[in-house]
Amino acid sequence: MNPELVALAQSASVTLVGLMATDAWEHTRDGVVALWQRARPERADAVAAELGHTREDLAADAGAEDELATEWQGRIRRLLIDRPEVAVELQRLLDELAPGASAPSTTVSQHATAGGHSRVYQAGRDQHITER
Template sequence: MLAESLVALAGAGGTALVGAMATDAWQTVRAGAARLFTRGGAAGREVREVVEARLDRDAELVALAPEPERARQGLAQGWQVEWEALLTEHPELADELRVFVERTVAALPRAEQHWTLNVTARDHGRAYGALGGNVVVHEAAQPDPPRGPAPDRGGEAGEGAR
């Protein structure tokens, strides 16, 4: 199982990647993402071609969408899953992904650098949210323990005075 901090990093990677789609920064971001997914030899080239084709298709969806932000929101989770799979196989790439996220966010137009993320923790759990590379931990409030009637102390007041 992937560490929670790496899941959050993968979420930031997905958000940053789709945030760059249909912007002037896209070609640089696309090349960086494809490079991260490539791992050695012929298999690396095949993986790179598949990743680049998906990146191009998703960027086209964003560019043609009547509501590009809605398209980005839909695509971000899929790319988070891809980053998680990569980090599961190659955890040593965490620092490179972190740098990729920072550079991507810095390259985005100001309007694309601001996102809203709603995270809810419940049932005594924790929820991790990553926004622009910052990991924010939210914990559910611990309810007060149930209070029952006061314990029976063996009789009514004044009984001991007999």
């Protein structure tokens, strides 16, 4: 099999299982089911059910994430073998699901001036300061 398709299947499976416990899950599930609906409509309902079972398994045992991703990698790989033209659509879905894909670009600029014995603390995100 084409190494690019193998890498795509692996990336898709890790992304899919990784998003199962997030707010993006419904959108992710709908995108994957729609992909199957167009490529293999006779399997779309079964894939929707399998996604639900996988999510339940993940909720019951978060340590099973790698195993579940491997299972989905096989399913996605088989789909790509049968329908290689789906790769473009799958990549488009992954790009859409990428962290920050729908978030607007933000520029942060920080400036500070300290004098004497003062201190300045700046952070672009969480900051924890422990002084004694």
